[in-house]
Amino acid sequence: xxxxxxxxxxxxxxxxxxKFNGERVTIGRxxxxxxxxxxxxxxxxxxxxxxxxxxxxxxxxxxxxxGVKDKHNRxxxxxxxxxxxxxFVIGKFHIxxxxxxxxxxxxxxxxxxEDLARNANHxxxxxxxxxxxxxxxxIDTYFSAYQEFIWPKMAVKSLVLTLGIAVIxxxxxxxxxxxxxxxKFFTIVVFSFLNIMLWQLFxxxxxxxxxxxxxxxxxxxxxxxxxxxILGLFLWGAFYLxxxxxxxxxxxxxxxxxxxxxxxxxxNDKGNNKVVLSPVFLAKVxxxxxLFAEPMKVEDYVSSTDKLFVLAQEEAERRNNExxx
Amino acid sequence: xLQFSIASGVSRIWLCLAFFALxxxxxxxxxxxxxxxxxxxxxxxxxxxTVNIESGQKSSIGTGFFINIEGRIVTNYHVISNFIQSPELxxxxxxxxxxxxxxxxxxxxxxxxxxxxxxxDKVSETYFSLAQxxxxxxxxxxxxxxxxxxxxIVVPGTYNxxxxxxxxxxxxxxxxxxxxMSGGPTVDELGRxxxxxxxxxxxxxxxxxxxxxxxxxxxxxxxxxxDSQSEQWFKTRIxxxxxxxxxxxxxxxxxxxxxxxxxxxxxxxxxVSDFMPCWGSSNKDKEKAKYTVASSxxxxxxxxxxxxxxxxxxxxxxxxxxxxxxxxxxxxxxxFSASLNSRYGHNNGSEDEVTDxxxxxxxxxxTFETISKGVTCVRAYRKYDGLYDVRYHSLLLEKDxxxxxxxxxxxxVTRDTAQDFYKKYMENxxxx
Numbered sequence: 001x002x003x004x005x006x007x008x009x010x011x012x013x014x015x016x017x018x019k020f021n022g023e024r025v026t027i028g029r030x031x032x033x034x035x036x037x038x039x040x041x042x043x044x045x046x047x048x049x050x051x052x053x054x055x056x057x058x059x060x061x062x063x064x065x066x067g068v069k070d071k072h073n074r075x076x077x078x079x080x081x082x083x084x085x086x087x088f089v090i091g092k093f094h095i096x097x098x099x100x101x102x103x104x105x106x107x108x109x110x111x112x113x114e115d116l117a118r119n120a121n122h123x124x125x126x127x128x129x130x131x132x133x134x135x136x137x138x139i140d141t142y143f144s145a146y147q148e149f150i151w152p153k154m155a156v157k158s159l160v161l162t163l164g165i166a167v168i169x170x171x172x173x174x175x176x177x178x179x180x181x182x183x184k185f186f187t188i189v190v191f192s193f194l195n196i197m198l199w200q201l202f203x204x205x206x207x208x209x210x211x212x213x214x215x216x217x218x219x220x221x222x223x224x225x226x227x228x229x230i231l232g233l234f235l236w237g238a239f240y241l242x243x244x245x246x247x248x249x250x251x252x253x254x255x256x257x258x259x260x261x262x263x264x265x266x267x268n269d270k271g272n273n274k275v276v277l278s279p280v281f282l283a284k285v286x287x288x289x290x291l292f293a294e295p296m297k298v299e300d301y302v303s304s305t306d307k308l309f310v311l312a313q314e315e316a317e318r319r320n321n322e323x324x325x
Numbered sequence: 326x327l328q329f330s331i332a333s334g335v336s337r338i339w340l341c342l343a344f345f346a347l348x349x350x351x352x353x354x355x356x357x358x359x360x361x362x363x364x365x366x367x368x369x370x371x372x373x374x375t376v377n378i379e380s381g382q383k384s385s386i387g388t389g390f391f392i393n394i395e396g397r398i399v400t401n402y403h404v405i406s407n408f409i410q411s412p413e414l415x416x417x418x419x420x421x422x423x424x425x426x427x428x429x430x431x432x433x434x435x436x437x438x439x440x441x442x443x444x445x446d447k448v449s450e451t452y453f454s455l456a457q458x459x460x461x462x463x464x465x466x467x468x469x470x471x472x473x474x475x476x477x478i479v480v481p482g483t484y485n486x487x488x489x490x491x492x493x494x495x496x497x498x499x500x501x502x503x504x505x506m507s508g509g510p511t512v513d514e515l516g517r518x519x520x521x522x523x524x525x526x527x528x529x530x531x532x533x534x535x536x537x538x539x540x541x542x543x544x545x546x547x548x549x550x551x552d553s554q555s556e557q558w559f560k561t562r563i564x565x566x567x568x569x570x571x572x573x574x575x576x577x578x579x580x581x582x583x584x585x586x587x588x589x590x591x592x593x594x595x596x597v598s599d600f601m602p603c604w605g606s607s608n609k610d611k612e613k614a615k616y617t618v619a620s621s622x623x624x625x626x627x628x629x630x631x632x633x634x635x636x637x638x639x640x641x642x643x644x645x646x647x648x649x650x651x652x653x654x655x656x657x658x659x660x661f662s663a664s665l666n667s668r669y670g671h672n673n674g675s676e677d678e679v680t681d682x683x684x685x686x687x688x689x690x691x692t693f694e695t696i697s698k699g700v701t702c703v704r705a706y707r708k709y710d711g712l713y714d715v716r717y718h719s720l721l722l723e724k725d726x727x728x729x730x731x732x733x734x735x736x737x738v739t740r741d742t743a744q745d746f747y748k749k750y751m752e753n754x755x756x757x
Contacts, residue, residue, distance in 0.1 A: 146652055146660035148613050215686035215700075277672050279682035279702035279716055285661040287654040288723045295690030298751045302744045305701050308683045309740045312705035312713060315680040320707055323677070 001051040004098040005035055012087065012096070019100075024050040027090060028062075041066050041091035049082070049097065057082040057097065066091060111247075113240065117187045126189035133193045134162045136200065168192045175242035188241050195234045202226050210284040212293035232258045275319075363469060363479055366516060369451040371419040372471045373400045373429070373443070373508060375407045378416055388471040388509035388522070389419060389443065391452035392543075396445040399539060400508030401523055402434050403630045405441050409434060409559050410632045419445060422477070430551040436563050436629055437493070437570045438538040439523050441508075444551045453510050455536050456517035459496075462486045466513055468498065468522050468531065470506025480506070484519070488532065492574055492600040493627055495532040496520045502531035564709040567629070567637065567737050571712070574625070575742045578640070583753045588621060589646030591721060591729040594753040601625050601640060616649035616660060629737070634675030637712075637737035641670055644754075648727040661728050665698070665720045670734030674714065680705045682716070689719075695755040696722045697731075701747075706737065715743040721756060729754070 003025055007016045018035055026033045030044035037046070043064040052058050059080050061068045067075045069089040076088070084099040137158040142149060169188040176183045206226075209219045236254040239245060245253070296304070373389040376382065387404030391397065398419065408415040409431065417429050429445040460466060461484070468480040482500020498511065502525045510518040511533050520533030578598050586595030596603045603623035608614050622643040628636035647664060649657060684702040691697070699719040706712040714736050721729040731754050735743055 143653070143655040144659045146615060146649075146656045146663070148615070211698075212688065215684075275676040275679060276681050277674060277676070277679070278668055279684055279704075281666070281684040281686065281700055281702065283662065283665050283686050283698060283700050283718070283720075285665060285698060285720060285722075285728075286658045287725055289654075289725075291688070291696070291722060293688045295688045295696045298689060298691055298748060301687055301689045301699070302747055304687070305685060305703070305744065305747075306740070308685055308701060308703040309705075309713060309743075311683040312680050312703045313711075315683075316705040316707045319680060 001057075002100045003049060003057060004100060004102070005049075006096040006098065008087065008094045008096050010094060012094070014096075024048050027095075035095075037091060037093050039091040039093060042093070046090055052081075057084075057099065059088065059097065064090075113247075117184055117241065120187040120190045121184040123186050126186040129190050129193040129197075130162055130166065133165070133197060134158050136197065137161060140200070165192060165196060172238050172242050175238075179243045181242060181244055184241060188238075191237050191241065192234075195230065195237070198233075199227070199230050202230065207284050207286060208290060210282070211286040212291060214282075214284060228258050228262055231261065273322075363467065363477075363512070363516065366451060366453065366469070366512075367422045367477050369449060369453055370469055370471055370477050370509065371398065371421050372505075373398070373404050373417070373419050374426075375405055375415050375417055378414060384415065386505060387507040388469070388505065390469070390508075390510045390518075391449040392455065392518075393452055394448055394450065396447045396449060397432070398429060398443040398445060399510070399521065400441050400443065401521065402436050402439045402441045404508045405431060405434075405443070406630065406632050409556075409563075412556050417443070419443075421447075431554060431559075432549055432551050433542060433546040433554075434559065434562065435538065435542045435566065436631060437566050438534050438542075439630060440521060440534060440539060440542050442542060442546055453512065453516065453518045455539065456513060456519045459487075459535065459537075460484045460513050460519055464513065466498065466511050466519055468500055468502055468506060468509065468511040468533075470503065470509035470522060478506075482511075482529075482531065487535070490599050490602060491627060492577070492598075492625060494535050494538070495523070496535055498531040498533050499529055500531055501525060501529055560708055563631070564712065567709055567712055568739060570629070570638070571738050571742055574638075574640075575738065575746060579745050579749050583749070585753065586621070587757065588619060588644055589648055589727060589729065590724070590757045591644075591646060592753070592755050592757060593621065593644045593729070593731070594642075594750075595621065596623060597642075598625075600627075601642075615651045616647055616657075618645050618647050620645040628673065632675075632678070635678045636673045637706075637714075639671055639673060639734070639736045642733040642750075643669070643731075645730040646727065647730060650726060654725050657725065657728075661720055661730075664728075664730045665700070665718055669718065669732045670714075670716050671736075673736060674704075674706075678707055679714065680707060682714075688722075689751070691751045691755065693755040697754075698722060703743075709737075711739055712737050713740065713743065714738075715746075717747065717750070719754070721754070724756065729756075 001022065003020050005018045005020065005025070006014045008014055020034055025035065026045065026048045027035045027037060028044050028046040029037060029039070029042045045062050046064045047062055047068055048060050050058055050060065059068060059082050061078045069075050071087045071089060071094065073089065082097050084102045085096065087094055087096045138155060141154050141158065166189065169185065169192050172188045173183050173185045206223050213219050232254050235257055236250055239250045239253060369391045371389050373387045374383045375385045377384045384407055385404060387400055389398040389400035392399050405417055408417050417431065418426050419429050420426050427445050427447050429443045432442045432444050434441045464484045465481060466484045468482060469477060471477055480500045480502065482498050485497035485499055488495045488497045502522045506522045509522045511520045511522060513519050518536050520535055521539060522531065523534050524532045578601065581598065583594035583597045585592045601623050603621050605621050607619040608617060620643060624642065625638070625640040627638060629638035630636050645664065647660065652660065682702040682704045684700060686698065686700040689697055689699050697719045699717060702716040704714050715738060716734045717732065719731045733750065735746060
């Protein structure tokens with residue numbers, strides 16, 4: 001008789017695997033057993049597994065104090081026929097009993113993400129992206145400055161920001177520790193900085209659109225959608241690197257989270273019904289070489305402002321009705 | 326002193342007479358005289374009180390005066406504005422010279438000229454008659470009032486004609502008008518009302534509403550009776566007055582040729598009207614600035630009082646030419662963006678009376694092929710239908726080391742006025 005016993009966690013994750021060959025396999029706390037389970041609720045001679053005349057595996061409880069239970073914590077009969085793959089509880093141990101012919105699933109192809117995650121896990125890559133971010137931020141600050149610009153002061157600012165962002169990977173790595181996922185710290189660093197640079201890249205492109213076609217609903221909404229997509233990407237990556245959930249589950253949780261955040265932001269903006277007394281708008285100006293939009297004629301622009309008066313009038317009516325109630 | 330002591334009795338009398346003739350400016354003598362002269366009018370002068378019903382305390386006081394025997398009283402609109410805005414919270418009463426209180430009702434108002442006509446169920450034997458024409462410039466006139474519960478006071482001063490460079494007719498009065506005198510009459514030496522006290526600019530400068538505005542309001546009120554005026558009636562009345570007033574104010578501004586003026590390398594309109602004066606400034610004095618800014622600010626800053634929280638009627642227009650040879654193009658872009666987005670315009674509104682601003686932006690080309698980026702923001706008045714506050718921020722494009730930021734803020738205008746103003750503006754702002 002050949003039999004395999006896996007010691008598994010409550011969630012059936014394999015902790016150790018033992019293969020036995022012989023008439024019977026004895027299980028207990030005493031050292032003369034085939035499988036020694038060192039736990040105070042296990043009897044010295046607790047149970048044994050043998051093959052009956054029909055060739056089935058049988059688990060036999062040797063009148064132990066705590067008996068043998070199934071995974072739902074129900075005490076089982078003294079002799080029970082085992083189907084390959086069944087899980088039993090002996091003392092506090094979960095064991096799975098398998099025949100050597102138990103089918104195994106097809107091998108999975110190594111997923112690209114895992115491959116990437118492993119390849120990125122180098123200290124020099126992490127350092128490089130952090131440096132690139134630091135330089136990018138410094139240059140960006142320079143090109144945004146129209147007041148006096150002091151290099152050392154600005155460099156310190158960029159450095160502090162870079163170090164600040166490095167806290168994010170620390171948090172993700174800590175989460176990975178908690179969820180017992182192997183920690184790829186440098187990958188997390190690379191991923192975090194790339195995400196932020198992606199966001200910066202899109203805001204640069206966004207500025208170009210804002211300059212040319214700002215005010216249009218298209219620019220406004222696509223800007224918001226892209227921001228939420230980047231947030232989604234970051235959360236997805238963080239969950240992947242910090243937990244053992246499968247890709248499908250991660251995607252579901254991430255989309256859920258992004259939707260929750262987006263609606264919170266939306267209702268927060270909407271819920272505050274107070275009148276804002278100064279105009280709120282964001283107009284962007286870039287060098288005229290980057291002007292691609294076709295200018296509107298004055299008359300066309302004038303008639304396009306009609307809608308602002310209509311919107312304001314509608315709001316006035318809405319607020320007056322609310323005040324009456 | 327020496328002269329006095331050696332003068333004989335006869336010459337002393339002569340001296341006194343000579344001094345009297347010369348003492349036109351001696352206000353002390355005049356005040357005493359005037360007090361005597363006008364003490365007979367005392368019963369015609371009352372104190373108007375707006376009383377908060379909840380607390381029973383007065384929320385504002387001002388002066389009023391009878392203009393006929395049937396109990397018709399004139400005062401300022403701003404003295405009774407709380408009652409007009411929220412009649413459910415306030416009641417109006419007046420206190421006569423014998424400290425007796427009587428209720429009073431509002432017959433008609435004129436927010437543009439800050440006037441109100443009230444009616445009381447009390448016969449007043451003494452009342453003021455209204456002058457039919459303006460006095461001569463330089464003539465002595467006397468502002469009467471009932472400030473701070475002190476009883477009637479007389480402030481003598483001089484009629485200096487109608488204030489110049491002002492869209493609204495106001496008498497320039499040299500004499501100090503105190504806040505509680507608001508709504509009181511200013512009379513000539515015969516006791517005829519020539520104006521109604523309305524404001525002070527401090528230091529012996531006061532402003533009066535000319536009596537002809539009161540004549541107009543009286544004529545308009547001929548067919549009115551006090552019981553027919555609801556809260557809504559007053560709102561509609563104010564809306565009509567504001568709408569008509571903005572139409573004539575902006576017709577004045579829009580239907581004239583705007584004188585062009587060079588600011589940096591751009592043409593801008595300058596002092597488009599006498600009542601819209603301009604002021605200039607620049608940042609040349611800042612040593613470390615990497616760019617120069619030269620600005621021109623023009624505006625009509627005469628406000629129409631609507632309530633304690635809200636005034637309207639301000640027109641503001643400003644231009645800044647921003648230029649730098651030191652900054653690179655991207656830095657200039659940042660500077661231009663910051664200037665374009667910076668706040669502009671008086672608020673003058675409150676949360677219960679206006680809406681949020683609704684904004685929109687675009688790239689616009691005018692007929693002179695000057696391309697600009699423009700942002701329009703509009704908010705509506707909640708109580709006065711069809712009136713809006715409109716702001717416009719714009720920036721001329723196509724010259725990389727410089728730009729012209731142009732902004733304006735129009736208060737209490739209709740959509741048509743705002744759009745006409747915009748077209749006029751776009752014709753007059755361009756690169757050289």
